[in-house]
Amino acid sequence: MTVKVRFAPSPTGPLHIGGARTVLFNWLFARRHKGIFVLRSEDTDLERSSEKWERDIAASLRWLGMNWDEGLEVGGPNGPYRQTERLEIYKEYLSKLWLGGHVYYCFCTPEELARDREEAMARGDNPVYSGRCRGLTPAQIEEKLRAGLKPTIRFMVPEETEILIDDLIRGQVSFQSRDIGDFIIFKSDGIPTYNYAVVIDDITMGITHIIRANEHLINTPRQVLIYQALGEPMPKFGHVSVVLDTSGRKMSKRMGDMSVGRYARQGYLPEAVVNFMALLGWSPEDSTEIMSIDQLVEAFDLSRISKSPGIFDAQKLDWMNNQYIRASDLDMLADLALPFLEAEGLAKGLTREWLKYVLAVVRDELQCLAQLPDFIKEFLACPVQVQPEALPPLQLETTGMVLDEFLARLEALPETEDLPQQQQQVQALLKQLNKDLKARAGVSGKAVYMPIRAALTGAVSGQELYYLVPILGKERAVARIKSSRQQAGI
C-alpha cells in the first residue's frame, strides 16, 4: 500500500516553526516511503481564514524545499483541496450517518450550552453535552424546524465504550466514551466542524498515516468514532509533541515572531532550518547532527520521534546555520547575501570578487546573513573610532616606530586587484616586519600585531590582519592608521 500523508493547516496566520516541524515529519515520512504528500486547507473558520495566509504558508513550504504531490496550487485527483469547496462531499457522507442513526438535530442555544458547561465544571464533572436533544420526537423536530430554528447536527457517541488508539508515537492510549459526549459535526450555518471535515477529507483522499501535533490526540477518539460509524478503514495515527521555548513554555508571542518567513528574512538557510527542525524531537540512530535533506529522508523513522516536547534552542539554530554558511558555495552565498546588502543601500559600488572575498573571511562568524551588513559597514568605515581598550597597544613605547615601518612597507607594496595575491603579500610583509623589528629593537610579536590591529580597526580583536588589509584596500588602510594615530595622540 502506498503511504499517503497530508498537512492541513488552517490559513489563519503564517507557518510557524512548530507547524513546519510537523510538516517536515510528514514530508520526510512520505519521501522515505516513496509515498504521496498532500497539502490542503482547513478554511472552515470563515472569520479568520484568508487566501493570503494560504499563499504565505505555501510559500514557506516551498522555501523550505518541502514540495507536495497533490493539493493546493498543484491540484490532483481528490480535489478540491479547500474545505469550503467540499461541502457537497461532507453532505454526502452525512446522509450515510443519518441512515445509520448516528446523528441528530440539536436545538440547544450557545447560552444553554455555556450554562451546562459551567454547572458541570462547578460540580467538578467533565463538561460533556447533556444529550438533551437526543430524545426529541420527529414531531418536536418538525415543529422547531418550522419555527425557523437553525439546528446543529450532533454525532451520537455510543455509551460506555472504550476507545483504544494505537498511536505510532505514543503507543496505546485509551479513552472512555462517557468522557466525550455527543459533539457537533455541522454548525447551524451548515458548515461542518473540524472533527468531522478532517475525517471525511482523510477518507476521500485515502490518507494512510495521520501525523499531527499532540494537541489533536484528544480529538482522535471522536474521529475514530466517525470512521467506525461510516465503516471506513482506520488510518494510523501518530501524535507529535509540541515545541516549547527554552523556558519550557509553549512557543508564543512571548518569544516574538516564530514564523518560518521570519527566519527566511533574517538570512537563515532553508537547509539549516530543515536540519534543525528535524532534530527537534527526532534523532537519527547515530549521533550525526549535520544532515542534508537527502540524508534526513534516508534516516527518518517515526519510531525515533521523542514523546517529550521538543525545545526550541535558538542558540543551537544559530550554530547550525553557521555550519551551513561555512559549508556553502561562495557564489551561492554571494547571491543570497546581496539582497541583505541592497536593503541597507550597501550594494552599489561593490564588486562581486570583493563580496566573495569578504564572505570567505567572515563566514565563520556569521550566524545569519542579516548580520553581514554590519561587517560590511565596518569595513567601509573611514576613519574609525578608536575604542578605549585599543588605546594601550597604541601607546606602547615602540608603537610609533612599528606603525611608521608598517606604513612605509604597505605603501611600497605593488598595486594589485587580486585580493588573494594581496593577502599573501601582506602576510609576508607582516612576517618580515615582525622578524626585522625583533632583531633590531627586540619588539615582541604582540607589540607588532596589536598596535597595527588597533590602529587599523580601532579595536583589539577581529579578522586576521592579512585578510583585513585586502578588504580595506591600501588607501583606506593608510587613512585609518593615520586617523587612529591622531586620536591616540601619537
Place this chain on the structure above:
RNA sequence: GGCCCCUUGGAGAAGCGGCUUAACUCACCAGCCUUUCACGCUGGCAUUCAGGGGUUCGAAUCCCCUAGGGGUCACCA
C-alpha cells in the same frame, strides 16, 4: 475541576532491564597551536536520570504515589 500527554547536566539530546562509573551537540572553563585577538585542536564539565515507594540478582529504563509542565473539554482548527 475531569480526561490525555510529558519530566535525563547551564541548554538541546541519546538511552527501550545488565555492553552506562549516562553517548553526542551547544554554551562555559582550562591547556596547546598561530611570534596578535579570534579560528582550530586537546581536555574538563550529571557517581546520576523531578521526588518518594515498589518489582527484580540487576532500573534512567517496568509498576504505583506525589510534585511540576503542557494539551484538551467550542456552532476554532
